[in-house]
Amino acid sequence: MDGSLPARTGATAADTPVLEVEDLRTVFLTDAGAVRAVDGVSFTVGPGETLGIVGESGSGKSVTALSLIRLLEEPARIVGGAIRFQGRDVLAMRGAELRDWRGDRAAMVFQDPMTGLNPVIRILRQVTEHMISHGRQTPAKARVRAVELLRRMGVAAPERAAASFPHQFSGGMRQRVMLAIGVANDPVLLIADEPTTALDVTIQAQILDLLRNLNAEFGTAIILISHDLGVIGTVCRRVAVMYAGEVVEEAETEAVLTDPRHPYAWALVNAVPRLDSPPGAGLTSIEGAPPDALNPPAGCRFAPRCPFKIAKCETDHPPLMEVAPGRRARCWVTADGRPLPPPPVAAEAAARTPEPGAPPLLEATGLAKHFPGARNSFFGPRAVVHAVNGVDLRLVRGESVGVVGESGCGKSTLARLVTRLHEPTAGTVRFEGRDITRASAAEMRPLRPRLQMVFQDPYASLNPRMRVRDILAEPLLAHGRAATRAEADSRVLDLMATVGLKPEWAARFPHEFSGGQRQRVSIARALALDPALVVADEPVSALDVNVQAQVLNLMLDLRQRLSLSYLFIAHDLAVVRAFCDRVAVMYLGRIVEEGPAIALFAWPLHPYTVALTSAVPEPGRERVILGGEPPSTLRLPTGCVFRARCPVAQPACEAPPPLAEVETGRRVACHFPGSFAPPGGKLGG
């Protein structure tokens, strides 16, 4: 065994489908009744085919995956349909037979690389374990092969990695190990459930590239489950769009992306901001929420939210019909082969040019934050985490500035420094002309109403034991903005109307709301005190794409109506581009590039920005796969912080580059700005 993966030559004939799913039905038995999580799903995956399953949370896509590999436990139960794997009936398998099949012919990779590996077993044993237990390799051969697999999956120094424990690896590396485990027995089918959702965009691009190679080189059929059509588009030829437990459209991915035939797919495609959409294009969002899975509507399940519905949709449940050669959709409107109209293009928002020479609302100079880390030894000094290392940022009244970067680049710390939740280690912060760098909590209190924040996690940012009316009334009463409870209550109702919440929801607790509604409550709370600046720390990253579009549209609208300024922290470049006037790209606690949003993403000048924009999973994008991972923040590299990963690094980069203005309004921290361009030429446009 030389460790390479032999191409599949199987007992199976080449034309037998790897997987046939017919009318699969899975229910959850709950106290309230049986919830139909998967309700009549059918599809076929041929040898070497790639199928994506896309849908928002709760659409049944993950339950479908777990049903396929029979990993469901009570109270979930498969109550109908058939699953055939290379002609074998999967639902009829029992005990040993099932165990034998799982992880051998069919493998699964899960979403969370942090919990997918056993923390107390070395990597090598976790990779070899089921090669040996399935009797495919002798222990000695399995070890050789495991190291080879790790190398193939792009794990650096695989021999050393094999002897390590999972906690010594980053999320991306662990996902590579998970993939190595998944393909160790040359499975015919690999099911990947949101394999890149927990990863940064450059690491995601690496993993998706791996998946593509697996499929191209070894003919492994892949079922990729994701909430992101872009991710699926880069790997899968075909896609099934799921909604409320049903497949509502199945077609070539390219076709769905350009010409969706089911209104839900249409909404999915148009809710996602894209890096190459025309400037000023709004996001299309549909109102409402998925139907109650206990009693789905009698007609089309999407009808209550559908912008195109006709009378028939309310009464007749549409079957999955052939709407064009090779594509099926569950929709009465497009049943005759008509395409859906493109979304209305919003009139371009009146571009507000901030007055030149206006005093900045927020100004940070040389801002730095170092956290004490763990001690290396008992008597040793504490390590220092260099979260933010000298950031200069200016924000003029009425402006929206975006800060983007991968996890660990210090962008959230930056948000907490300018709102003075943390005290800066060095540098100064000025808000409305006042130096607040060392302001005490009591000195900050009168300023707080002007400087508000919206947090990332809609589940953690609201006190679970307070009703919405109390959450919203609290700041009003505490700052004396409302003298009486009755006065506060009427203001609360105004606020709820402003963010699109129904007044009768005022008495509800946060857990009675969906994620998007909670984020609206968070926004209402931030608006209660009439702020001038709202710092938003990843306000939409925990939301489904459609809800994300709703919340972004709301925030844009509020900006116009209330003349707000935003400091918008995000990892999603397209969201930032759609939302912000100016963008700062952060890497390792520094700003490496800053400029107007449209121009910066159209002609990135810093090599890191080039790599970042090219890693965005949009089909047809020329990719620059950036090797490696960001260095540790414990020991900062000397010179240019990006040097170690930079494709065009030169000896001159040993000197740290200043953030210098190269064009009007554009600053880049690079000795050779613009020297690195992706092979496909200019991006976006």
Place this chain on the structure above:
Amino acid sequence: MSASTIPAAATPAMPAPRPRWRRRLRRYGPAWTGGAIVIAWVLVAVLAPWISPYPPDAQDVVNRLQPPTTAHWLGTDVLGRDVFSRLLHGARLSLLAGFTVVLLGAAIGTTVGIVAAWARGIWDEALMRLTDLVLCFPPIILALAIAAALGIGTRNTILAMLVVWWPKFARLGRALALVQRSQEYVEAATVLGLRPSRILARHILPNTLGPLAVLVTLDLGNAILTFAGLSFLGLGVVPPTAEWGSMVAEGRELVEQWWVAAFPGLAILTVVVGFNFCGDGLRDWLDPKGRSR
């Protein structure tokens, strides 16, 4: 493959979920039993003066050490006092001592813990080292020493127990508050410019009450046991007063007359078990992960 045209109603034989009461009983059975025991004892304690057949301290030396009879259901002790009546009155003192110690201890300890977690720095160090100082003595021995120094009496015993009781709540309160402190809604409250007192009272404290309630319930049995233990050693109550621990002590050397010590012992056992069942049930009920199952 257009099997999806099958109307939803044709789903093959939807299996019915297991009857609800059976699952409920299996999950909450012990908790309800515990709750019933505790409620029964509380009722007994409240109603003791009216339901006990004899005054608890009435001596009847002629009928001393009688085995259980219809006149004296649980027999009589060395001084001819009715064990049943003394048992009922003993419940008053035991439960009162238990509740006082645990509730006051929890109030003091949690306050100390939450303040330490919020203030951090020097206050945190000072308060937590004080806590450690108390915790490093064996609790019963320390309580014994303090009670002995203060003098015999119910109030002094409760005071002595309080001194050893609050630190564990301080530890728990601090840990819970630290978790809450890093929650985004506490950060949000800071950004809104709320005063620390308000943040502590409205945001941090209410969210620590769940786990605290569990420890309080589980600890009530423990406190009753300790109080009985101190009384057993002669430090709890002044002699004629009816108290379970001292009743057991009185019957300690009476091997033939088992009823003198056995019934108060049994009373302690049921109360402690009752509170433990209650606490376990409360913990299961408050655990959001276990709830939907």
